[in-house]
Each structure stands twice: as structure tokens, then as C-alpha cells.
Amino acid sequence: MRRNNAALCLIVFLLSMHASALELQDVQAKLYAPTASKLKGVDTSTLDGRVLLSAVLARSQYKKTSAKLSLTDCVSIIDESLAIACKLILLGNSLNDGRLDTYATVLESMSIGQRRQAGSFIAELDADVLKSLHDRQVSFFENVQIELNSEGNDFLKSSTEPLIDVEINGARTQALFDTGASVTIISESDALRFGVELVKLPVRVKSYYSQEPLNANYGMVKKIKIAGIDVENVLVVVGGSLSLIGLDLISSFDNVVIRSDRIVLNLPVSEIEKLEAQCMAKVFLGSTYSRQTQFLYLLAEVNGKKTAVSIDTGNPYYLSGGESKVGPAGQNQRSKIFTDVNGAHSRSIADTAVLLKMGGVSKSVSYTTLAEQQYLTPHVLGWAAFQDHELIWNTHETRACYKDKSQVQ
Numbered sequence: 001m002r003r004n005n006a007a008l009c010l011i012v013f014l015l016s017m018h019a020s021a022l023e024l025q026d027v028q029a030k031l032y033a034p035t036a037s038k039l040k041g042v043d044t045s046t047l048d049g050r051v052l053l054s055a056v057l058a059r060s061q062y063k064k065t066s067a068k069l070s071l072t073d074c075v076s077i078i079d080e081s082l083a084i085a086c087k088l089i090l091l092g093n094s095l096n097d098g099r100l101d102t103y104a105t106v107l108e109s110m111s112i113g114q115r116r117q118a119g120s121f122i123a124e125l126d127a128d129v130l131k132s133l134h135d136r137q138v139s140f141f142e143n144v145q146i147e148l149n150s151e152g153n154d155f156l157k158s159s160t161e162p163l164i165d166v167e168i169n170g171a172r173t174q175a176l177f178d179t180g181a182s183v184t185i186i187s188e189s190d191a192l193r194f195g196v197e198l199v200k201l202p203v204r205v206k207s208y209y210s211q212e213p214l215n216a217n218y219g220m221v222k223k224i225k226i227a228g229i230d231v232e233n234v235l236v237v238v239g240g241s242l243s244l245i246g247l248d249l250i251s252s253f254d255n256v257v258i259r260s261d262r263i264v265l266n267l268p269v270s271e272i273e274k275l276e277a278q279c280m281a282k283v284f285l286g287s288t289y290s291r292q293t294q295f296l297y298l299l300a301e302v303n304g305k306k307t308a309v310s311i312d313t314g315n316p317y318y319l320s321g322g323e324s325k326v327g328p329a330g331q332n333q334r335s336k337i338f339t340d341v342n343g344a345h346s347r348s349i350a351d352t353a354v355l356l357k358m359g360g361v362s363k364s365v366s367y368t369t370l371a372e373q374q375y376l377t378p379h380v381l382g383w384a385a386f387q388d389h390e391l392i393w394n395t396h397e398t399r400a401c402y403k404d405k406s407q408v409q
Helices: 001-020 024-032 049-059 070-076 078-098 102-109 112-118 127-131 187-193 267-277 382-386
Strands: 142-148 163-168 172-177 197-205 215-225 229-238 256-258 261-267 279-287 294-300 305-311 319-321 334-340 341-356 361-370 379-381 389-394 399-404
Touching: 001 172, 001 319, 024 049, 024 078, 024 261, 024 279, 049 078, 070 078, 078 102, 102 127, 112 127, 127 197, 163 389, 197 229, 267 399, 279 305, 279 389, 294 379
Parallel strands: 305 379, 319 361
Antiparallel strands: 142 261, 163 172, 163 215, 197 215, 215 229, 256 261, 256 389, 279 294, 279 399, 294 305, 294 341, 319 379, 334 341, 341 361, 389 399
16 A cells, blocks of 8 residues: 555656756757757647747747747746746847847846746846847848959958958948857957947857857947948947957848858848749757857758758858868868967868768868867858858848859849
């Protein structure tokens, strides 16, 4: 009889745990890897579960929802854990889009207990400080083209990085149009020269090429002008030695097309849809809740192995990674000086050739291994890959894809 009582107690305990089976880190794992399958610990047959799954899939660019996620959606969720996860996703979306007032409102809606559970996932931002700032504003969405230096031919060299002319608070400078940067970064020297107002909100930034994160601060740029388009009240990260236009600001435009010779913003709907119809692979957005870490990636095969490959215009190589077992070992090993937000430093690299398959098309490409490198995905398609491909990002419709350059325009 005691054995039966023990079994009954165990069943009751397990049933009581079902309501809190959701772990916040499990939802964040899904944000890294979009899928239509059920979330661990979430019953998607319920309204609460469907709201959360919809928010995850929309963030990941897997499936667009009929309306943007709002605080009303999160408040309507009865399950406490699901409600916290929903608010965390909304906080990240608001920060990425520069909707600082919404961020502050969502933060204030969270109880002390909710904040305690969410503390390790959200940026260290103060609601009162955010309320003193203004939301990001984009002046207009006119179609513009930014021509890139090509040295008169179609072969990209190190001097043809996607550097674009920008104005920061009315002063002209250059910044890297960097899909490998989660957020927009203004170097310390540029921030000082151009009067970027520092905000008392600390932040840590991790570069692809260095082991140590950069301790920085947030700053508010009154106006950034890109190809004649004014973007006002831009919350940026201030620190390091490079100025980068990151995914947060890039996603402000209706759509973005990145090619080897130019960057096109805000194409008409008919033109962007025509390009999308020619794409070879779908591109997803992986991210943390806060979106202080986020990256565009696609699914491909490298030497017959299915894997995730991120797209980084700030990376000079065709295909690269930190794995030492890709292709024949020890070929063309050498040292190279890298310059990133942390400054210049030497890294050991090696080159080989691998078979890359995307969208059913296979090609032998150059592969660069960076010693002791830790990427967000196993492999990275860099700027050199844009000799053959184009990135089509329809941000307004929450979808992106990768296109073979040889396809008819």
C-alpha cells in the first residue's frame, strides 16, 4: 500500500510540474533555430501556446504573423512562464526597432518575480532612462542605390569592402554595412568627433574575431543619414575602433538587396518580389531574446554535412569557420592581422577547398579556418561570396533569401 501511495505522489508531482515545464532558455534556443515543430514545454493547441509560437516564428523569419506582437498579446497569456517569454521577445523587438517607449512600458509591466526570472536574458536597461529618450524615426522610404567601389572589374579585393558614406549628426564619415554586426556601433573616436551623446547604460559586445567581449556604452545619435535617408534618434553602441551599420538599423528599411557592386534600399514591392522568386535558399534570423546577439543564416551542406551558415558582409572570406577538421588539414597556414571593434590582433588561419551546396546547387569554394574561432554558426559566408550571390531581405514582410548572382534580374 505504501508503494502505491508513493507512486500516486510521484504522479501528482509530475502533473503539478507540467504547468511550469517551459524553460525560458528552451524558447531562446528556438529563436536560434526556427522550426514549425512544437516548443518544448508548450502546448500549441492552446491559445497561449499559439501566441508564443507565432511570436517565435515571426522573429525567426520563419512565418509572418497578421499583426506585430504587442503587449496586449503577452498580457492575454494566462500561463506565467509563457507570458514572461512573450514579454522577453517583445522587449528584444522593441529595442531592435528603436521603440524605446514601448520597451520601458513592457519592462514596467513585469512584476518583480518576472524580472527576476528574466534578468539573465534582457539587456541591462533602465526604464526611466529610456523614457527620457525618443523613438527611432525614418524620414522616408525612397528607393536608393549605394554604389560600392569595384576597381573597374567584377573581382572583389580587400579594398572593396562594403564601406558606405554616412553622416552622423551632420558630419561625413564611412561605416561598414555589416550583416555580421548584431547592432550598430559607433567607434569611440567617431562618437567623440561627431557629438554622440552617451547614455548611462552599459553593454558588452562580442566580436567574431576576438575572445574577449568589448565593454562599451550606449549612445544616442540624433541623426544618421544613409544615401539621403534620415534616421533620427538612433540608439547605438559606442566603443571600439570601427563604426558599423548593424542588423538593427539595416532592418529599419522596407527591404535591402546586397550585391557585390551596390546596396539597394526600399525597392518597389513588385521588384523585390521578382528577386525573391529567383532565390535559391531561405534565410532565417537567429537571435537571443534581447537581439543584442542576432544573425542572418541559411541551411546548407559543407562537404556533404548539413549545417547552418551565417551571412556576414564584414567577413572578407568566401566561406570560413573555426572548425579545424573541415577539408585537408594544414594547407596554406599563415598569420593574418584582423581589425575589429576590439582593435588589431594577429590570428592563425589556413585555407583549403570544400564542396558547398545551397538550394540544390553544389560548388567547390575556398574555405578559411580561423584558429580557436567561435562563430555563432559553424560556418560563415563572407563578402567574397557576394561575387556569386546576393542577399534579398524583405524586412517589411519578415522574410529573406539568398540568390544566385547568375539568375536573370
